[in-house]
Amino acid sequence: MPYPLIQSAQNPKIKRLYQLHKSHARKQEGLILIEGKKEISLALQAGIQLESLFFYPRYTPESWIESLPLDKQKVRIFEVSEEAMQKIAYRPESGVVATAPPPVRRLDDLQLPSNPLLIVVEAIEKPGNLGAILRTADAASVDALIVCDPQTDLFNPNVIRSSLGCIFTVPTICAPSETVIAWLKKRGVCIYTAALNASIPYHTADFTRPSALVFGTEATGLSDTWLQAADQNIIIPMSGYIDSLNVSNACAIITFEAKRQRGFKR
Template sequence: MKKNILEISSFSNEKLKYISGLKEKKNREKSGTFFIEGFREIQRAQISGKVKFEYILTCPDCYLGENEEDLVSSIDAKTILVPKQIFEKISYRDRPDGLIATAELPDFSLSSKTKLSDDPILVIEGVEKPGNLGTILRTAEGAGFHKVFVADPRLDLFNPNVIRSSTGTLFTLDVFQSDIKELYPILKNAGYKTFAVTPEAKSLHWDADLKGKVALVFGSEQYGLSEYARSQSDQYISLPMKGVADSLNLAMSAGILMYEVLRQKSQIDN
């Protein structure tokens, strides 16, 4: 289907100022919309079925592949064409690939309708750094963690850095935002064993039985786990630290633990 395309060549245009403004949290909250940049990220948002698109901003001079026009044509959104210098000014990236979309903010809140299977679950409490959360989501997708609960975050899930670092897996995973005190009873009622990952734990991660219905629980980069999460968890585990540093980056720690769960699960499957 041939789409009507609006060509705009001035950054002072109100539509372009609106799209660019969505890089800031206050504007996302005010409008109820957000900013998705990149072919892969937009494609995964579309595939997920969770996102209702509004605008697609395009710049063919910035395209890096051959499938951009097919993607633009397949999305039900108003299309805007801009010159390279305008696109680069709006872009959040050092090397933009010619595609930016805006969409309505999806609802990722936890509800009574949320169903849990027997698969392992990841819980991230109080996360502060968008890049860390995005990397964790990308790793979770690779390790087979289909549900990620972001509890009491100190960031906006729809920060462009979260979307970029997650390579769009923010949309393809089942991601839920919740209060930690709301989440623990749900996990316990579903029969999950919760493992609090904390440096002071005496049990190392490779000695823990991480098979079956397990939930790995990580705290924030600066503050660690809350007292509530510590008190409600079934077991404490830690990663061995052999050097001067007393802890690892949050995304690194989560990645190691998720792949240990995958390793233990594969032993059962084989």
């Protein structure tokens, strides 16, 4: 079916989408920006209800739009020119951008199995690192990612893009560190903190029991709040000149060791 065509990058709707790249505009509008076919497909699979969708037919054919499980009466769909797509998309070749209300997720809403494996990150600053951690969490099928005291918007378009949409496939919660620690201890989840001091090699830890793998920033590591709450500090042995890895790499290594110990069961 034909959709309304927006030619100009100065169109008010295009200007509105451009503004949604900024955190204050997303908060004011109560919307997130989702770019890319894979990312939009995963959002829809997760039950996200789109508000609007803009596509450039050279890269995103109308047939793909028609294949989406959308309520065409509720979602406003527009074809846009190349000029307009270049304004609203970080990667114009993705060919499609959508807006949606962000999902509301709370710690107490998490439904955990009897032997959960969780990833916890504290004060993560870089959207690319958070996106990479989300990809690890999805690939390892962890039960949740808990983001404590974040320094970046969880639904920053860069997080959505760098996670390839895994922000929608992994139960992801924001909460203060003290709240999360109390929640974990109440549920008997063992807290393993990645730290440089007083630590055992990560592969010697027992991750077969209910486990939370906790990571801090590269600059300062984890706060004393987490280090004092830990059941065990763990470390990845370094054989070179540096003493630590990028947080997303460290997370991947330790998470997949935990999965190995668990027989890679989902």
